[in-house]
Amino acid sequence: MEIQGGTSTRRRFINWFLGTSIGALLASIVYPVTRYVSPPEVPEATTNQVEAGSTNDPDLMQKGFKIVRFGADPVILVRASEADFRAFSATCTHLDCIVEYHADRKRLFCNCHGGEYDLQGKNVAGPPPRPLAVYTVKVESRAAGQPGTIVIVKA
Ligand code: FES
Numbered sequence: 001m002e003i004q005g006g007t008s009t010r011r012r013f014i015n016w017f018l019g020t021s022i023g024a025l026l027a028s029i030v031y032p033v034t035r036y037v038s039p040p041e042v043p044e045a046t047t048n049q050v051e052a053g054s055t056n057d058p059d060l061m062q063k064g065f066k067i068v069r070f071g072a073d074p075v076i077l078v079r080a081s082e083a084d085f086r087a088f089s090a091t092c093t094h095l096d097c098i099v100e101y102h103a104d105r106k107r108l109f110c111n112c113h114g115g116e117y118d119l120q121g122k123n124v125a126g127p128p129p130r131p132l133a134v135y136t137v138k139v140e141s142r143a144a145g146q147p148g149t150i151v152i153v154k155a
Helices: 001-037 057-063
Strands: 049-054 065-070 073-081 083-088 101-103 109-110 116-117 123-125 134-140 150-153
Touching: 001 065, 049 073, 057 073, 065 134, 065 150, 073 150, 101 134
Parallel strands: none
Antiparallel strands: 049 150, 065 073, 073 083, 083 134, 101 109, 109 116, 116 123, 134 150
């Protein structure tokens, strides 16, 4: 009688142990896979303008451009002349490479396939089929003699 009770208890323990182990194993596999496959619930940034730094930003002064995040999109801010700042979508309209500015030629270039855009964002050479999207640039002045703050606004 006691032996049967001990066997029954042991069997229930083994069944419980195996059942919970398999359950834990499945949970440890299914949960991470589910989390990886389903996108996070982060709302898309609805940005209409971004602050892009000061007018004497080292990148703008030396290279003549800098890439700025505008929500999820990259925007290229170009210093066309001392007080002339322009902004365009930095995504090439051919196959989505990131463009850069060549100050010596006053052109935006895409190194992937040799696409070129002028300072109005118009596609002028290479395979890009459309112009770059143009953004409005405002310079907000601080105190007299201080560098201004560049603000890029969705046109
Ligand atoms: S991706 Fe820019 S030219 Fe092809």
